Amino acid sequence: MPLWIIFTLLAAFAQNVRSALQRRLAADLTATGASYVRFLYGLPFAALYLAALIYFTGEALPQINAQFVLAVLVGGAAQVVAAVLLVRMFALRVFTVGTTYSKTETVQTALIGFLVLGEVVGPYAFAGILVSFIGVIALSVARTAITPRSIVASLGSPVALMGLGCGAGFAVASVCYRAASLSLDDTGFAVSAAMTLTCVLVWQTLIMTVWLGVRDRASLKQSYVRWRPAVVVGIASVIGSIGWFTAFALENAAYVKALGQIELVFALATSTLIFKEKTNRGELLGIGLVVAGLVLIVL
Template identity: 40%
Template structure:
């Protein structure tokens, strides 16, 4: 199995665990922004210390942190924060399924952003795998399975703020993925794992600082609530650190489009967890969607 495939599978699994742990933070009384900040603030110091020890113990040469690196790292960090805000905003909307369905366009949007920013394209067979995956996600999400609760016409239900939030989140996630790949590439040709860890440490530290400044300006009380919830916060930080490191390693090895496409296996992990631990039964439509998604992932692995 190629390294990028194994790392993507690991990243998707860690991300599934992180989302489950973040629910505990919400139960601890944190806002969505607070739960997001906990992901960064508890992992940044550990990762920074680990990279410092790595440098001291191995004597590895730290590549120059060029303007291009900082531009990519900050763009990725801000894009990731904004994407998360858009997804959280969807939770309070009635037609949540519509927004999440459009959020799934992130893979195709990543292909476009990757081509525009880094000049990286996809093959025709790779594009076919991406489109098959999109069809699978549409089948699984099925935003039209329920009638609009207020009798809103279907066209207006789709062409709604939820659609805008979904597309925006996909665009920001696309920006984050491509920018993070650009950041790792801007560090030169050193060891992949070290370049990934260094880029991740600096990006996470930047995100922690940016969100801290936001809370100091808008909601200082949330800082205390995040620090008080340190036990679940540490668990979220650990799973976030492991998953993010895997993502950064993959971005150093493969184009962001293919990484995000294979990363959709996270949905299969979530469905499997629901079936195994909560005895949730799958419908015929869900089995069809899962089959199509698995087929798209197999095609993607074979053509890359």
């Protein structure tokens, strides 16, 4: 099995765990504060991982360049903006419409990857991306009264634009992280991915610290007071990030993000097997389409 698939599966599973841990932490913090601890407490472990790789591989610390710096700055900022938009949509009654549009992330990643890196998605893989995308949409609306017609009718509304912007932010971040790793061509894929991850977390921690210091000092203070559970979130987050960044260093970001949608299957399996929640026909259809699309991508 190709390494990028292994790292993507690791990332999707760890992200599912991190989300569950963040929900518990959100009881004491705002949604923005709960997101902040991912960066703050993940950074030391990312730096430790980079140091361990350099020590055991014998490679030198990568020499950064202008392309690397630009990709890190743009990608890190884009991810923070996307995360903020996602949090904003949580406060809206029509949250499902917004998140449905945010699922265009995989398609947008393929487009942005072509425009920025010139990476072309093969016809079977593109078909897989579209099939899995339809499956994700089916999963998103399976337990709501929203119909395909209402989703199309909402195009142009503020919540739809927020959703599209959220998906675009995550797509830009993914392509930028791949571009940053590829720019460090004097090192192996693992070290270049770890270097990119560490630098991105430094930048994102700085952005979020300033933001919370100005807009929400109470959450900033609580993120330090609640450091014990926050460290666990940071560890789970950095494990997932190691998976994502390493996969980006190895393969087209569109393939990685599309395969990463298996996280939704993990989440649904958890709710069914552990919390004994029933699965309806719409969810079963969505799972089937997601899996079919992922099989096309892998093949």
